[in-house]
Amino acid sequence: MLDERTKQVLFAVIQCYINAPGPVGSRVVTKKYSFGLSPATIRNIMSDLEEMGYLQQPHTSAGRVPTDVGYRYYVDSMRAEQRLINKDFLLELNRKLESLRKDINAFLDEASKMLSNLSHYIGVTMSPNTSNTTLARIELIKYRDNQVAVILFTDEGVIKNRIISVDASLSQRDLNRIASYINSHFSGRTVEEIRKVVAKELAREKVLCDSLVEQAMTICGAVFSASPGNLYISGLSEVLALPDFCDIDRIKELLKTIEDKHVIVRLLDKIANAEGPQVIIGSENTLDEMKPFSIVASTYREGSRPMGAVGIIGPTRMNYLEAISIVDLMANYITEMLSDK
Amino acid sequence: MLDERTKQVLFAVIQCYINAPGPVGSRVVTKKYSFGLSPATIRNIMSDLEEMGYLQQPHTSAGRVPTDVGYRYYVDSMRAEQRLINKDFLLELNRKLESLRKDINAFLDEASKMLSNLSHYIGVTMSPNTSNTTLARIELIKYRDNQVAVILFTDEGVIKNRIISVDASLSQRDLNRIASYINSHFSGRTVEEIRKVVAKELAREKVLCDSLVEQAMTICGAVFSASPGNLYISGLSEVLALPDFCDIDRIKELLKTIEDKHVIVRLLDKIANAEGPQVIIGSENTLDEMKPFSIVASTYREGSRPMGAVGIIGPTRMNYLEAISIVDLMANYITEMLSDK
DNA sequence: GTTTAGCACTCTCGACCGTTGAGTGCTAAT
DNA sequence: ATTAGCACTCAACGGTCGAGAGTGCTAAAC
Known part of the structure; x- marks a missing residue:
């Protein structure tokens, strides 16, 4: 719907702006990109682009700056086309992460x-949402009088342990029987499924014929609660080095948001079911606090089940292409890693 | 060594400055604190204090600002005297943390x-340094062909698990025997001790008479490596709201330092053996990056063994008294919690 | 001898210009 | 449809100036 030439100008402006913040004028566009057009013509085109909402002027007689709509158009156009597959990156990734x-x-x-x-923005990774992990095996170990350590082995290689309180009369032998009961019934099913079954079971007549089953259900009820994935955030200092964050209030806003991890978890949860890297640009964010920022994120899977998410948070003036390919690569890497475990 | 009146003036200046940043003049001191002296006299005293290095002037004809030396004097004088024991705080602490x-x-x-x-500064806590934890029990569980999950129970209620690779021929029975061997030999000793014994044992003749012992030693060698305590940092946004951090470069510095957790770990490790809350003021920091900041920290113990640290990081213009009592209370709370486990 | 009042002096901070330069929009010529 | 030319606009920079806060010094008062 956009003239090819107009499109090229738009992209030129966006690329200029990504390389260096600050309004970009018509002259620099003609200089950096050889359109064979004079600044005046570019000016006219840019004026059109502004009218259509892709660019905006911070003030009269200043250069143009891309709007979120402009970025969106840019990202959508470029996504399929260009993709910088970085071989070195993969090797580096392998080397560094192999041991972990x-x-x-x-x-x-x-x-x-x-x-x-890699991105010079904020890197975010989220560990598997427990409700999607599948139980491989459970072990119950008597810890102290009325405490039992519960060790969960999952197919994904994650181990979780919790200490729960139980009836002091339970011996290790009882625990073993309970464990093997749970294993035989629930192994291979997701935490979410188990939780549902257990809830139904517990809601039924309290007087279960078998006290072993009852004990097992109680333990399951305590252990298989859905807990949100852990969140790992890095690169705050990285992002502060950017000229975009010369404003102190923006930093404060960002930090406050980031520190409240629930917000980010929910955000990443949302994209869990989408295919491929998702891009949320500035004002597209549903959360007001995130509106000044853009997010590129993707999920990693085990088989077809989405397990967790990785992503990059940066200013709307983000190098989207690079970010997308980094996130994509990382998500795929983890997915593969999980499958050939 | 300081005249009582002079001391009072110094403290008045410091307290003014802590309440609101910005040079404090002679007039405000006379107004806020009733010394029964005129501004002129106060001026003379302040001039003396400057000469002695406790105060400094940002520029001629501005009010005075405390130096790090001034803060140090203040903290050392006040420490024993005043201590705001906050009952409410303890209750709140109990309520919030009981469940955890x-x-x-x-x-x-x-x-x-x-x-x-509580402090409106950065809160830091460090989990027990593993080398100081005592082994309560070890459990070995065959996980996959050549992988064993090692579950460490410690006296402190911490559980650690790791997956290590072993000889595929080991059966669960073998593992049980190895585990009980380790338990009988090492239970009750600290990780550090165990590590030393194991290292000595392994360094000896490779051909250990008993292959079980050899296996046990190998496993111990892999598992009982000292790993630094986990670090929990909160309140970055809190600190940014402070007027002290209007300067963007300081924020950057701080974030960069904080993000590199090793630095903080080492810092906290250093105070591990001191008694009571330690205060490091600005330039007293050995690390250049930390010189603009002050740290109040203390260790929590199990019995007499220091286990980990809690602390507060803030600007040199910190409310030291409050910070000290908060940190002290928290450290004691954790110490008690560990002892009546 | 110590304290205080008075006064001149210093320095920062914010407001208020004028200047500069980048960049536009418009118009008329190509 | 494109371009050259020109007037116009606006942020940014730098300098000046006055206000205000606070000091240091001196001489008087206690």
Whole structure:
């Protein structure tokens, strides 16, 4: 719907702006990109683009700055076309993260740092949402008089442990029986499923014929609560080095938002079901606090089940192409890692 | 060594400055504190204090600002005297943290948030340094062919788990024997001790008479590596709201330092052996990056063994008295919690 | 001898220009 | 449809100026 030439001018402005913040004028566009047109013509085109909402002027007689709508158009046009597959990046990734494969939490922590290092924005990774993990095995170990350590092994290689209080009369043998009961019934099913079954079971007549089953259900009820994934955030200092954050109030806003991890978790949860990297640009954010920022995020999967998310948070003036490919690569890397475990 | 009256004036200036940043003049001192002296006299005293290095003038004909030396004198004088024991605070602490007692990591995360909420500075908590924790019990569980999940129970209620690779031929029975061997030999000793014994043992003749012992030692070697305590940091946004941080470069510096958690860990490790809350004021910091900031920190113990640290990081213009009592209270709370487990 | 009043002096801070330069919009010529 | 030319606009920069806060000094008062 946009003239090819007009499109090129729009992209030129956006690219200029991404490279260096500050309004971009008609002359620099003609200089940096050889359109074979004079500044005056470019001016006219830019004026059109402004009317259509893709660009805006901070004030009369200043250059143009892309709007969020402009970025959106840019991202959507470019997405399929260009994709910088960075071989070196993958190798680096492999080398650095190889040693951490066993511990997904340490891995994700490191991964968030890499995301931020590469992009120079904020890197975010979220560990698998427990409700989507599948139970491989459960172990119950008597810890103290009335305390039991519960060790959950999941297919994804995550281990969780919790200490719960139980009837002091339970012996380790009882616990073993309970564990094997749970294993035989629930192994291979997701936490979410288990939770539902248990809830139904517990809601039924309290007087379960078998006290073992009852004990098992109680334990499951205590253990299989959905807990949100852990969040790893890196690169705050990275982002502060950007000229976009010369304003102190923006930093405050950002930090306050980031510090409240629930917000980010919910945000990443939202994109969990989408395919491929998702891009949310500035005002497209539903959360007011995030409106000054853009997010590029993607989910990693185990099989077809979305497990967790990785993403990059930066200013709306973000290098979207780079960010998209970094996020995509990272998500795919983790997905593969999980599948050939 | 300081005249009582002079001392009072110094403290008055410091307190004024803590309440509101900006040079404090002689007139405001006479107004806020009734010394029964005229501004002129105060001026003379302040001039003396400047000469002695406790105060300084940002520029001629401006009010005075405390120097780090001044703060130090203030803190040392006040420390024993005044201590605001906040009953409400303790109750609140109890209520909020009661439910988290079982999981020390969640607890410490919450505790760091409370520290920052209460002080309006940055709250920091560090989980027990593993080398000081004592092993209560170890459990080995066969996980996959050549992988074993190692579950460490410590006296402090912390559980650690790791997955390590072992000889695939080991059966669960073998593992049980190895575990009980380790338990009988090492239970009750600190990770650090165990590490030393194991290292010695492994360094000896490779051909250990008993292959079980050898396996046990190998596993111990892999598991009992010292890992630094986890660090929980909260309240960055809190600190940005302070007028002290109007300067963007300071924020950047601070964030960069904080983000590199090793620095903070080392810092807290240093105070591990001191008694009571430690105060490091601005330029007293050995690390250049931390020189613009002050730290109030204390260790919590189990018995007499220092386990981890809690602290507050803020500007040199910090409410030291409040910070000290908050940190002290928190450290004591955790110490008690650990002892009556 | 100590304290105080008075006064001149210093320095920062914000307001208020005029200037500069980048960039536009318009118009008339190509 | 494009371009050259020109008048116009506006932020940014730098300098000046006055107000205000606070000091240091001196001489008088206690």
